[in-house]
Amino acid sequence: xxxxxxxxxxxxxxxxxxxxxxxxxILAGAGSGKTRVxxxxxxxxxxxxxxxxxxxxxxxxxxxxxxxxxxxxxAALPINTRGMWVGTFHGLANRLLRAHHRDANLxxxxxxxxxxxxxxxIKRLLKAMNVDTEKYEPRKVQWFINGHKEAGLRAxxxxxxxxxxxxxxxxFEAYDAQCQREGVVDFAELLLRSYELMSRNEPLRNHYxxxxxxxxxxxxxxxxxxxxxxxxxxxxxxxxxxxxGDDDQSIYAFRGAETANMREFxxxxxxxRVIKLEQNYRSHGNILSAANELIARNRERLGKNLWTDAGxxxxxxxxxxxxxxxxxxxxxxxxxxxxxxxLALSDIALLYRSNAQSRVLEHAxxxxxxxxxxxxxxxxxxxxxxxxxxxxxxxxxxxxxxGAFLRIVNFPARGIGARxxxxxxxxxxxxxxxxxxxxxxxxxxxxxxxxxxxxxxxLIEKARxxxxxxSLAETLEQVINISGLADYYMNEKDGQDRIENLNxxxxxxxxxxxxxxxxxxxTLPTSGEGANAGPTPMSPPxxxxxxxxxxxxxxxxxxxxxxxxxxxxxxHAALEAGEHQAGAGTDALQLMTVHAxxxxxxxxxxxxxxxxxxxxxxxxxxxxDGLEEERRLMYVAITRARxxxxxxxxxxxxxxxxxxxxxxxxxxxxxxxxxxxxxxxxSAAWAQEPAPAAYSGGGNQGAGGFSIGQNVAHPKFGSGVIxxxxxxxxxxxxxxxxxxxxxxxxxLEYAKLSAA
DNA sequence: GCGTGACATTTTTTT
DNA sequence: AATGTCACGC
Numbered sequence: 001x002x003x004x005x006x007x008x009x010x011x012x013x014x015x016x017x018x019x020x021x022x023x024x025x026i027l028a029g030a031g032s033g034k035t036r037v038x039x040x041x042x043x044x045x046x047x048x049x050x051x052x053x054x055x056x057x058x059x060x061x062x063x064x065x066x067x068x069x070x071x072x073x074x075a076a077l078p079i080n081t082r083g084m085w086v087g088t089f090h091g092l093a094n095r096l097l098r099a100h101h102r103d104a105n106l107x108x109x110x111x112x113x114x115x116x117x118x119x120x121x122i123k124r125l126l127k128a129m130n131v132d133t134e135k136y137e138p139r140k141v142q143w144f145i146n147g148h149k150e151a152g153l154r155a156x157x158x159x160x161x162x163x164x165x166x167x168x169x170x171x172f173e174a175y176d177a178q179c180q181r182e183g184v185v186d187f188a189e190l191l192l193r194s195y196e197l198m199s200r201n202e203p204l205r206n207h208y209x210x211x212x213x214x215x216x217x218x219x220x221x222x223x224x225x226x227x228x229x230x231x232x233x234x235x236x237x238x239x240x241x242x243x244x245g246d247d248d249q250s251i252y253a254f255r256g257a258e259t260a261n262m263r264e265f266x267x268x269x270x271x272x273r274v275i276k277l278e279q280n281y282r283s284h285g286n287i288l289s290a291a292n293e294l295i296a297r298n299r300e301r302l303g304k305n306l307w308t309d310a311g312x313x314x315x316x317x318x319x320x321x322x323x324x325x326x327x328x329x330x331x332x333x334x335x336x337x338x339x340x341x342x343l344a345l346s347d348i349a350l351l352y353r354s355n356a357q358s359r360v361l362e363h364a365x366x367x368x369x370x371x372x373x374x375x376x377x378x379x380x381x382x383x384x385x386x387x388x389x390x391x392x393x394x395x396x397x398x399x400x401x402x403g404a405f406l407r408i409v410n411f412p413a414r415g416i417g418a419r420x421x422x423x424x425x426x427x428x429x430x431x432x433x434x435x436x437x438x439x440x441x442x443x444x445x446x447x448x449x450x451x452x453x454x455x456x457x458x459l460i461e462k463a464r465x466x467x468x469x470x471s472l473a474e475t476l477e478q479v480i481n482i483s484g485l486a487d488y489y490m491n492e493k494d495g496q497d498r499i500e501n502l503n504x505x506x507x508x509x510x511x512x513x514x515x516x517x518x519x520x521x522x523t524l525p526t527s528g529e530g531a532n533a534g535p536t537p538m539s540p541p542x543x544x545x546x547x548x549x550x551x552x553x554x555x556x557x558x559x560x561x562x563x564x565x566x567x568x569x570x571x572h573a574a575l576e577a578g579e580h581q582a583g584a585g586t587d588a589l590q591l592m593t594v595h596a597x598x599x600x601x602x603x604x605x606x607x608x609x610x611x612x613x614x615x616x617x618x619x620x621x622x623x624x625d626g627l628e629e630e631r632r633l634m635y636v637a638i639t640r641a642r643x644x645x646x647x648x649x650x651x652x653x654x655x656x657x658x659x660x661x662x663x664x665x666x667x668x669x670x671x672x673x674x675x676x677x678x679x680x681x682x683s684a685a686w687a688q689e690p691a692p693a694a695y696s697g698g699g700n701q702g703a704g705g706f707s708i709g710q711n712v713a714h715p716k717f718g719s720g721v722i723x724x725x726x727x728x729x730x731x732x733x734x735x736x737x738x739x740x741x742x743x744x745x746x747x748l749e750y751a752k753l754s755a756a
Numbered sequence: 757g758c759g760t761g762a763c764a765t766t767t768t769t770t771t
Numbered sequence: 772a773a774t775g776t777c778a779c780g781c
Contacts, residue, residue, distance in 0.1 A: 061771070090771050115770080187771055254769060354768050359772085376770085410757095417757040575771075595769045617768055633769080656767055657772045 005040055005047075005076065009033075016275045017041045021050070021213070023241040023269035025220075025262065029306040030291070030639035031282030031601065034244055038216055039069055041242065043076040045214060056214040057085040057234060059092060061222050061252075063576045065599060066091065069218070085212070089227050090187060091575055093194040097185070098571075100204065104197045107183040109398045109567050112574035116382060118142060118186045121403050125178050128425070131171065135164075145172050149188035150256035152195065152226045182401045182434070191226055198233040209236025219599075220245030220265065224256035228264070241269045247302045248295050251595060251633050253625070262302065280306045280639075282601050284313025286675045287645050291638040293672050298628045315677035317646045318668065324357075324609075324653035328364035330679075331606055331648065335370060335589060338604055338644075345371060347603040349590040351637050353615035357608065358591055360654070365589065375592035379577035385489060385498040386505050390573055392479045396464050397566060399436035402428075406435065412488040415451040424453065459483065472565050473510035480506070512569050594637045605641035607634075610649040611662030634667045647676075651721060712736060712753050 006014050013033055016026050017040045028034035042058060045051045060066045066087045074081050085092060094112065097104050113121060122145075123138045148158060155173035160166045179185060185193065198205050212234055217223070220243040223231070235241055247259045266274060280288055288308050295301070321327035331350065339345055350361055355377050365372045380386060388411060394404040410416040428438035443454035463482045467475040480486050480502050489495030489502070590602065594615075609615055615634070620626030638645060647668060652661045713719050720738035736753070 063771085088771065190771090251769075255771085356767070356772085413758070415757065419757075577771090593769065619768065629769095654772080 005043060009037075009040065010279055012275055012277050012279070013037050013040075016277070017044050019240075019242070019273070019275075021238075021240050022273060023271070024243075024273040024275060025266050025270040026242070026244040026275050026277065027302060027304055028244050028246055028277040029280060029304050030246065030249060030636070031280040032277035032306070033281060034246070034277065035065070035068065035072070035218070035599070037277065038218055038242075038244055039072040039076070042069075042073055042216065046077055046079065051213045053079050053081070053084050055211060056216065057092070057212045058087075058216040058218070059231070060086075060088055060218040062599070063088055063091070065218055088575070089230070090190050093190040093230070094571055094575060096194045096197070097190065098567075100197060100201075103201055103204065104193055105180075106185065106193070107398065109183065109564075111184045111394055111398065111401055111404070112190065112571055113179075113184050113186045113403070114382065114574050114577065115142075115187070116387075117184075117403060117574075120407075121178065121182075121184070121186075122175060124403070124406065125171070125175055128429075129171065129174060131167075136168065136171065141168065141171055141175075144168050145175060146186070146188045147256065148172065149186075149192045150224045150226050152192065152229060154192075178402075182403060183398055184401060184403060188226075191230055195226060195230045195233065198230075205233060206236075208234050209239060212236070212239050214240050214242065216242040216244070218244055219249075221247050221250040221259050221262055222252045222257045223261050225258060225261070226256075228258075228261045235269075241265070243270070246304070247300075248298070248304065248632055249598065249636050251598065251629060251636060253629050259300070276304055278304055278306055280308045282642050283308065283639060284310050284643055286312050286315060287638060287641050287643075290316055290645070290671045290675055291635050294631060294638065294667065294670050295635045297670060298631055300625075300628060314644055316671070316675050317644070317677050317679055319646065319648045319679045320664070321648065321650040322652065324360045324650045325364070327608060327648050327650040327653075328360050331361065331608065331646075332364050332368045332370065334606075334646065335365075336368070339370075343603055345587045345589045348606075349592065349597060349600070349602040349604070349640060350606045350608060351592060351594050351597050351640070352608050353594060353617055353633075355593055356655075357614070361591060361608065370589055371586055372589040372591055375590070376596045380501070380504070380508075381573040381577045383498075383501055385485065385501055386573075388485055389476060389480055389483075389502060389505055390570060392460075392463070392483050392485075393476065393566060394570060395436070395460055396467070396479070397564075399460070400434035402435045405439075408483070409435075409439075409453075409456055412484040414455055414484075416453055416456065420453060471510075472513050472569055473506050475566070476506050476509050509569060512572065513565055516565050516568065594633050597640050598636050601640055601642055603642050604644040604646070605637070606646040606648060607637045608648050609653070610647055610665035610668055611653075612665055613660075613662055614653075614655075615665055616667070631667065631670075647671075712755060714738065714751065714753055 006017060009017060010033075013036070016024070016037050019041075026034075026037065028037065038058070042056065045056065046053055058066075058069060060069065070081045070084075070086055073079075073084075073086070085095075087095070097106060097110070098108075101108050101110065119138060119142055122141050123133075126133055126136065126138060126141065148154070155169050155176060158165065158169040158172065160169055176189075179189065198208070215231060215235055217231065222245075231241070243262075243265050245262055247262055250257060250259045253259075266272070283291075285308055288306055289312075292306055319327070319330050321330055335345070335348055338348060350372075352358060352361070358374055358377065362372065362374065381390075388408055391404040391407040394401055395408065399405065406421070409421070424435055424438050424442065427442065428435050431438060431441075433441075439453050439457050443449070443457040446454035447458060449455050449458065459482065463479055466482060467478050470478065485502065486499065489498045492498070594607075607615075612618075616627055616630035620630045649662070649664050649668070652659050654660075711719065711721050714736070717736070717738045720736040722736055
């Protein structure tokens with residue numbers, strides 16, 4: 001079977017898949033079969049008996065990629081993939097920390113903070129420390145902390161040059177102490193903590209290094225310094241590292257990714273064993289040429305040249321709309337036409353630079369009745385009602401989590417105001433205990449109170465009793481009712497959606513549980529049962545450290561990592577925010593940010609909002625690196641398309657509640673003109689009139705018979721389009737974007753402007 | 757203590 | 772536009 005597996009590969013792909021037991025770097029261009037090579041190599045290694053399923057680790061960045069890999073492996077091999085170390089950096093770090101939580105100095109039931117949770121934890125801390133939040137903005141503090149953690153640095157490692165930084169380091173330290181107290185761990189901490197665990201604990205390190213014969217890393221260009229160091233800790237003398245990446249698709253520098261890791265890896269591990277996959281199987285020639293031409297403008301590249309033997313295909317369609325609504329209208333019409341020709345909606349993607357841009361598109365799609373699905377944005381597990389319900393679960397199982405406690409102590413409102421909370425926090429602080437313990441103390445002897453703190457303490461204890469022995473889904477159902485969340489949202493005027501989400505949450509829990517039960521515990525070896533991992537001597541307090549912790553004597557069901565299903569579910573909620581959107585299975589148009597589109601492909605792709613300031617984003621203008629990253633982002637966007645590519649932009653759009661006028665993106669002019677097919681904006685039915693309805697209405701009708709969006713001619717500057725105006729009568733001035741002469745303000749009284 | 761409305765602030769990308 | 776913060780009145 002391995003023969004047939006290899007048959008369909010090209011020579012470079014095959015070479016990569018069948019590399020001997022050595023480290024190597026695979027430079028894999030967009031659409032060159034990267035995922036295929038990775039999964040085929042795993043299948044090949046296992047099926048040829050070179051490694052057992054548990055003797056390898058495969059790391060990805062997104063849950064989607066991890067899932068995809070597992071699916072493909074199970075399709076190729078008759079093995080149970082559960083228990084295999086295939087997952088995201090964060091997922092695997094979580095797994096390691098759960099299994100060795102004692103060595104990592106964490107409670108068995110540590111909770112994972114998502115960015116929202118982290119932000120509120122920081123705000124709470126700043127308040128408690130009496131920090132001036134004008135001087136130390138929570139956002140910046142968060143950025144500071146995460147930045148350092150991602151570089152592998154603790155508060156004590158912060159380089160202090162000035163008072164401000166010194167204070168930040170202090171806050172950093174206090175933040176970590178708070179998290180430790182509350183048994184919570186943020187995203188960066190997952191990695192840093194597991195990194196420290198591995199580097200400090202030699203037996204543990206030796207164990208894993210001996211276990212993993214092969215480590216395969218996807219999207220290597222996106223690793224940050226900490227992740228790279230993290231990987232290296234798992235690599236023993238006999239471990240082969242197989243890194244697949246594309247420096248041209250590095251789009252996560254903003255969160256610490258360093259392409260330098262690729263050069264570093266080449267020196268340290270691959271030692272010259274570099275295989276380039278340059279044949280693109282995805283796109284037609286014109287699309288690929290455009291992408292190549294664009295990315296060639298970047299200076300910092302390892303160098304690669306994608307080619308295809310497919311034909312040139314269609315030209316790239318470019319559309320300019322008057323406003324964002326025209327842009328959306330054009331897209332709706334084109335999508336309809338494509339769909340009519342038989343193309344599945346799910347094979348068409350609408351891409352944008354930032355999430356906020358989806359609104360207008362959604363509106364247009366909704367009113368035209370085209371089914372669509374938005375990825376990203378507000379995720380299921382990030383919704384407040386879901387977070388509330390989960391916080392109840394959390395407080396029930398780990399009441400010392402002050403963050404979860406504060407989230408729900410007075411929600412739904414039960415008469416606990418800021419004053420009582422201040423008192424409580426005071427008491428907790430002086431007693432050196434959690435809010436929950438302090439609340440319990442204050443409520444002693446007031447068991448039947450109907451309001452206030454005692455009522456809350458009562459409620460939690462009652463809920464605990466009521467849920468004893470129940471399944472996860474049943475527990476959630478109970479909690480949603482007992483807590484009063486159900487009643488609360490029932491009476492809210494637009495609470496119906498929230499109720500539905502809560503029901504959906506119960507469903508998700510049931511599904512999750514079912515999944516956990518299909519593979520009962522004993523068949524699921526965890527860390528300890530790698531191909532050749534004998535029991536390794538460990539630090540004393542743990543009897544069988546590699547077997548995961550706490551056999552959990554209680555009645556709660558146990559899953560593969562020896563923790564309760566509830567814990568796993570809470571971790572799942574944080575790590576995999578979830579695309580629990582309606583319409584699974586139905587054919588729907590795909591809407592997402594360019595970032596979210598990485599790794600995906602579609603027959604037809606619309607890249608929207610191609611305007612200066614939007615894409616490239618204005619935040620990137622400051623430095624050359626920022627612009628290069630935007631260009632790589634554009635490269636990623638273009639290479640998503642197999643057959644047809646649309647580039648759209650608008651002269652004006654609503655942004656932050658104001659109309660903004662944007663010039664066409666520089667990326668449009670960086671593409672080869674001969675490949676482009678400009679679509680005349682007037683050819684579209686809705687744009688027949690000189691002044692489109694959207695702009696002739698709300699006071700935009702300019703003086704002197706001109707209007708925004710109108711094409712004009714000037715004797716000296718040539719042809720252009722009116723983008724704005726101010727004043728009336730003799731004072732009236734218009735802003736014109738000329739084709740060649742740039743943007744100019746002209747006084748209507750003097751300028752010899754004529755309609756064109 | 758709690759709900760309301762005025763006011764200000766924000767506005768990239770994600771595990 | 773949308774969300775958070777603050778002050779006020781009940």
